Amino acid sequence: MPMIDVFVPEGALTQQAEQDLINKITRAMIRFEGLDPDDPEAQAVTWAFLHHAAVFVGGTPATAPHYRVLVCLPEGLVTNARVQEVVTAITDMVLAAEQGAWDRDPSRVWVLPLDVPEGRWGAGGRIVDLREVVLFARGGDERTANRVAREWLSASRSERYAAPPA
Numbered sequence: 001m002p003m004i005d006v007f008v009p010e011g012a013l014t015q016q017a018e019q020d021l022i023n024k025i026t027r028a029m030i031r032f033e034g035l036d037p038d039d040p041e042a043q044a045v046t047w048a049f050l051h052h053a054a055v056f057v058g059g060t061p062a063t064a065p066h067y068r069v070l071v072c073l074p075e076g077l078v079t080n081a082r083v084q085e086v087v088t089a090i091t092d093m094v095l096a097a098e099q100g101a102w103d104r105d106p107s108r109v110w111v112l113p114l115d116v117p118e119g120r121w122g123a124g125g126r127i128v129d130l131r132e133v134v135l136f137a138r139g140g141d142e143r144t145a146n147r148v149a150r151e152w153l154s155a156s157r158s159e160r161y162a163a164p165p166a
Contacts, residue, residue: 001033001045001046001073001074001121001123001128001133001136002029002030002033002046002071002072002073003047003071003072004022004025004026004029004046004047004048004049004069004070004071004072005048005049005051005068005069005070005072006021006022006025006048006049006050006051006067006068006069007051007052007053007055007067007068007069007070008021008050008051008052008053008065008067009052009053009054009055009062009065009066009067010052010053010054012065012067012098013065013097013098017097017098017099018050018097020097021093021094021097022048022050024093025048025069025071025090025093026043026046026048028086028089028090028093029046029071029086030042030043030046032078032082032085032086033073033077033078033137034137034138035137041136045123045136053068064102064103064105064108065098065102065108066108066109066110067094067108067109067110068109068110068111068112069090069094069109069110069111069112070112070114071086071090071111071112071113071114072114072116073113073114073115073116074115074116074118074121074128074130074133075115075116075117075118075130075153075156076115076118076130076149076152076153076155076156076157077115077130077133077152078113078115079155079156079159080159080160083113086111086113087111087113090109090111091106091109091111094109095108095109115156115160118130118153129149130149130152130153131145131146131149132145133149134148134149134152
């Protein structure tokens with residue numbers, strides 16, 4: 001159930017390239033969550049917003065297209081290793097969407113995977129917790145979903161707040 005915002009400079013991509021890019025990112029994020037990208041239910045809760053934006057670098061208009069992709073995910077859903085995969089995959093998708101019109105420079109693409117803290121994901125006028133996401137994604141019973149959600153949140157928080165290697 002990711003929420004995706006893709007910022008593209010006006011005119012950097014064709015309309016078809018933008019639509020294809022949004023589709024590819026959407027499918028990839030559904031897959032990263034462990035769901036089937038062809039599942040209509042998974043598609044229904046994965047939204048993407050395309051924004052056209054003027055981009056300035058160092059306070060002046062950019063001389064080449066620069067892109068920003070925000071991917072909001074419920075806390076605990078994706079590990080740090082998977083986050084790196086998300087960043088790499090989306091960066092490659094954005095650069096491929098240019099179809100060789102610009103130098104293939106990954107530094108022009110910023111991907112910001114954002115964990116939405118547990119208890120802060122609002123949908124349908126209410127808070128949706130990780131337990132509900134687990135039930136949606138994996139099925140099963142409430143007890144198992146509660147246990148899995150607690151484990152995922154604990155692992156996510158331990159990973160995030162662990163001391164860096166010396």
